[in-house]
Amino acid sequence: MYRLTFSLLFFFTAFFTLSAQEWVQQYPFPLLSQLEAIAIDPSGVAWAVGDKSGVLHSDDFGSMWSILEPPASDPVFRDVLILPGSGGTQALIAGTNLHLTTDNGQTWTSTGFDEIYDFGGLQAIDAQTFLAFAKKGMARTQDGGNTWEELPYPGGVSFGYPPHGFFISESEGWMVEFALNSRVFHTTDGGATWTQAGTQTFTFARGIYFFDNQHGLIADNGYLYESMDGGVTWTALNAAQFPSPRGLWVADDEFWILPDENGSIHYTEDAGATWQYVYPLEYSPAYKAVTSLSTGDFWIAGSFTTILRTNDFANFTEQIPGIKSFLTSIDFLDDQKGLAVSAVGNVVRTSDGGAIWENISPADFVSNQTPLAQIYIESEDVVWLSTFKGQMYFSSDFGDSWQTLGAVGDVVSDFRFQKTGPQEFFAIEFNGHFYHSTDGAASWTLVEDLDGIFTDIFFHTPQDGWLAGYDGQLLHTTDGGQSWETVQPGSDPLEDFGLIRFVDDQTGWAIPRLGDHIYGTDDGGQSWTLVNMPVGTFWQDLDFADAQHFWLCGGASGSGIALQSVDGGENWTITLGDAPQMLAAVSCPVSDEVAWVAGGAGQIVKWVVCSGDTPVFNGIEGPSAPCLGDTVQYTVAATAVDIFEWEFPSAWFLLGNENTAQVSVIVGEQQGDVI
CATH class of the missing domain: 2.130.10.10 (YVTN repeat-like/Quinoprotein amine dehydrogenase)
Incomplete structure (x- = not known):
């Protein structure tokens, strides 16, 4: 990982090699x-x-x-x-x-x-x-x-x-x-x-x-x-x-x-x-x-x-800028393009790996405090979005605009979906209503009213899917949800499950809602192995780059935690243990070398591994002769850079987050040269 320092006193750049891997606070503020x-x-x-x-x-x-x-x-x-x-x-x-x-x-x-x-x-x-x-x-x-x-x-x-x-x-x-x-x-x-x-x-x-x-x-x-x-x-x-x-x-x-x-x-x-x-x-x-x-x-x-x-x-x-609402979901298409959403209608976007996070919250989302729950990036342009109340949205321009799709009806407090085909979706409500859509989430069909409280859904194919919930509700279907089989990974038949994820049709993980252990399977759920974790907490999200590299996050009010496994889930290491609020979402789109977690206080934190690539920047864009008292922006296009530091004349005032490729400053009396 590299730190890039920009100085507008008499502009220079310097590179400092940091530790081989660490978490970097990208949003909303370094502290x-x-x-x-x-x-x-x-x-x-x-x-x-x-x-x-x-x-x-x-x-x-x-x-x-x-x-x-x-x-x-x-x-x-x-x-x-x-x-x-x-x-x-x-x-x-x-x-x-x-x-x-x-x-x-x-x-x-x-x-x-x-x-x-x-x-x-x-x-x-x-x-x-x-x-x-x-x-x-x-x-x-x-x-x-x-x-x-x-x-x-x-x-x-x-x-x-x-x-x-x-x-x-x-x-x-x-x-x-x-x-x-x-x-x-x-x-x-x-x-x-x-x-x-x-x-x-x-x-x-x-x-x-x-x-x-x-x-x-x-x-x-x-x-x-x-x-x-x-x-x-x-x-x-x-x-x-x-x-x-x-x-x-x-x-x-x-x-x-x-x-x-x-x-x-x-x-x-x-x-x-x-x-x-x-x-x-x-x-x-x-x-x-x-x-x-x-x-x-x-x-x-x-x-x-x-x-x-x-x-x-x-x-x-x-006076301290940045969205600090609870971020409920984050997703990255690759190591550059990502989106995150909050429980009160905020949407932030990056196109450069988090160097700049742009607030693109729709005005009606914010005014209505729309409870955004889950975001899924399908391609360079196509994004799907849901609310906790079961309303779906679609964007064909990576979040610049949103089209309102179908809603599933009365929802208690939670709604989770998964896209399984070009136009096919499955969804589960907290209260057990299981839905299917074949027209791109424009409309939904209630397939079954299941008995119980459900928290997560995962379909590996349109036929093979799983549901997780309270009181031992870990259900498996092989016919697209027409019938369900209850699976019991551990000794407690009433254990509350919060997450279910599969890498392929054989390898998956069932995560208790609260606990110091998880369950893994390598035979499609026929048998399960208990894996003890280094800590117990409320687990919120799990993502994987491949069958060997996993990330798990969670926490409680006032604390957040993230764990990593590099051996297929057999062993887990706490890599982030002091986040100020619960971490609710994780995304690791391409490899074990990059991941993002998001959660309470609007925090977005990036895991980066020093790749050895030489940092490259294309110069600073911004006014070369700003006027005294003006608020101006300076932007640098950079690659292989994870920490940004800016230096300005002492009478200039840097506004907001410094660790970003784009900063705003109030111009002071002292001069500086931008080269």
């Missing part, structure tokens, strides 16, 4: 992080941090975000603080330790402690005094972060997670546990001693704020509580339970915001008397952080590196 905190300075400098050692930086109110080299390989950075009066160039990040930059993230100074570690919230008391809350204590600096003192919690108290804290002065503050049955503590001596404030506990507190020494707020699981007596007693402000608040932001005395895990944002403009909520996006990131300026502009950050900007909570700008 898919659960953002935990966001901060912005009135100058426009902004910071956001999260898991996967994620550190993002912007100089223009978030119009363009850059991924910075992190100060350490922390599993998660929980908070970021812009130092007062620094114009945003100086920032403090909380992770396992504390990390300070005074030059916009170019260099970092890290502070470690013997007893106190694993930091959470940060707070500035004044221009020189900052606080950091950790599991075993609090850290305090009074010289702008140059030196720190440890303040262990009295009596050796420690918490499973860093508590939330808030001080109204150098001496007086409160903290609440980030744990089940959260307790509230109070100090009046700067954290030297703490006493429990009252006896009330909270389900799982998510944030704390005090206006003065009497009036405070605590965000809990489902409710926002208010205290008017210094935290001794608390009253819920909302009658109806919020879904899953994950933070608290107080913009002023009356405007308060609760970002939610389910993709909603609750807010009040009258100090909790009334509440409103919005779902800004078609997908549902877990929002955890909010920041704002006195101008009335707000930024909300969450999972999948989602950052939104709004000034009215009715119109939102997504």
Whole structure:
């Protein structure tokens, strides 16, 4: 595999050989992080941090975000603080330790402690005094972060997670546990001693704020509580339970915001008397952080590196580009041409192996949030597409336009099809309706109403086919679905199956919906061999390049995994184990040297093997003399390249994903030569 670097400072190219084989994140963004905190300075400098050692930086109110080299390989950075009066160039990040930059993230100074570690919230008391809350204590600096003192919690108290804290002065503050049955503590001596404030506990507190020494707020699981007596007693402000608040932001005395895990944002403009909520996006990131300026502009950050900007909570700008809806299916014709679809009507396309992914989503698909389920590329131009509700579509121009075909009727929640001839299709509904079409999916005939719940279909020929489903439903037909035989690969007659695939009429695989094993056959399903897997999960898709090379993917909410076999399925290796969301689809069209997986958060990841081919590019296309402030595109035509890096003059701003053959930039004041 090769990395190709382009520089428009005084254009040059360089090649770097990477590892022989690895996964490359192609879409929608190189970093898919659960953002935990966001901060912005009135100058426009902004910071956001999260898991996967994620550190993002912007100089223009978030119009363009850059991924910075992190100060350490922390599993998660929980908070970021812009130092007062620094114009945003100086920032403090909380992770396992504390990390300070005074030059916009170019260099970092890290502070470690013997007893106190694993930091959470940060707070500035004044221009020189900052606080950091950790599991075993609090850290305090009074010289702008140059030196720190440890303040262990009295009596050796420690918490499973860093508590939330808030001080109204150098001496007086409160903290609440980030744990089940959260307790509230109070100090009046700067954290030297703490006493429990009252006896009330909270389900799982998510944030704390005090206006003065009497009036405070605590965000809990489902409710926002208010205290008017210094935290001794608390009253819920909302009658109806919020879904899953994950933070608290107080913009002023009356405007308060609760970002939610389910993709909603609750807010009040009258100090909790009334509440409103919005779902800004078609997908549902877990929002955890909010920041704002006195101008009335707000930024909300969450999972999948989602950052939104709004000034009215009715119109939102997504500042990290790319479709992040759940991709349900991906298919490649060869190592260049591919398509992927989402559960809410999105369609993306590539003609260069994923160097550029183009959003070609039909407007009606997106407006109706059409639940696209399965895509099949038949040839250079011909593509077939289905929805979970059994509606079929056809394209004769590789997705530029779509023709509506037949629908099968009432569908519970899932529909899978397979093309077996020039005009012939078979399909199965989740509820057991088995269909046949002989006119190119224009119309469907119900062949049989099978008893059970079915998840997959595979026909090797128009006569020889298989169905997989729950409660031991692994069915085989040799007469085009007129009759079915139940097959039991393992010892459990009620095992739930999720996938069935055959390489030819003899070699196939039956994949349990959830488990740490699969079944293989080499005699057409007469006998089966159990193969233990290195991990158990919810398996979602299997594809093969030939009888020896297989890919299997799956996962659960918050994690995705991909496995490879190079010996006909006898042994499997985890090649991708840390995808941020479930991987729902895999495509390996030509060989074991290239494959794609897709799934939650809109992620498309490519497996590439260094072939030894010399990278070739045909020069950069784009304006050679762009004007200051213009947003322009540069494109390079390249082969045998899997990672793209672009360099521009420092005053230019790169928009979005850098790892692509086509980028957009905002032209800055400094000049560059394009050669």
